[in-house]
Amino acid sequence: MTKKVSLTYITNDSARKATFKKRKKGLMKKANELSTLCDIQACVIIYSQYESHPEVWPSPLGVQHIVSQFRSLPEMDQSKKMVNQETFLRQRIVKAKEQLKKLRKENREKEMSRVMFQTDCPVPPTPAAVPAAGDHALNLNMQATMERQAFGLSNMGNTMQRPSWFTDMMNPNEQMGFGAVAEVLPFGDQYHHGLWSNNPFFP
Incomplete structure (x- = not known):
């Protein structure tokens, strides 16, 4: 090398x-x-x-x-493309700055596209994590996308906190009908004797 x-x-x-x-x-x-x-x-x-x-x-x-x-x-024509060392270096610096600006713009657009279309992100990204962009409309679209992701994750969290079996346990009378059975079936001694008299396991 x-x-x-x-x-x-x-x-x-x-x-x-x-x-x-x-x-x-x-x-x-x-x-x-x-x-x-x-x-x-x-x-x-x-x-x-x-x-x-x-x-x-x-x-x-x-x-x-x-x-x-x-x-x-x-x-x-003699001085059309004539430069000294200082002018040559200035031209190179300007060209390098333009190239750097172009690369930053491309990287910023790629990062914004990744954030806007990354729907499976477990944690919604914060605006501070996204590079600053000059286009105000793109910033607004990105902000709206992040808010939708945050809202969807919040609703998902609420749904997961209370599964269906937990709701059934908290409302047993509505799901299993215990109230209706209690009204129809008496709990007296006569009913207890008649209910289990034919069962060989209970005297």
Whole structure:
């Protein structure tokens, strides 16, 4: 795995010189590949403290020809896509911020959809657990969905707290008709004797 290079000034002289020679060679190679593969006119001019004269590619004559063509263009075309290091970094920062904003929006929409359509959630999510959204209508729909889920779970809890057999036990007279039997069947000695006289297990 290649180690990530920190783009900071190399304070060590020998290390800086070695890096310069290595990167310069790579730059020349890339310029040659770009010119050959894409059929474009390119040149490289490098000024450094290590050489008394600038180093050029592909040749001094070739560099002069390309520079002359560039200067013959209108000033507007010359600076159309020209940037310095500060402008380049600013453009990259703006692009990165836009990409981050897009990813946050996509993640927020996915999270809101998951919350709105998750009907089997055992505990209704709270609004604080959902990322803030810019669309007020989506927030209202999500809030209404969570309230419906909470209401449904509350009713389910009330129903489960009092099952049917518990209700029957609490109202035995209505379910089993004991009141009517008590009115029809007397509890005197005569009835007791007649009821069990034919039973071989009771004298």
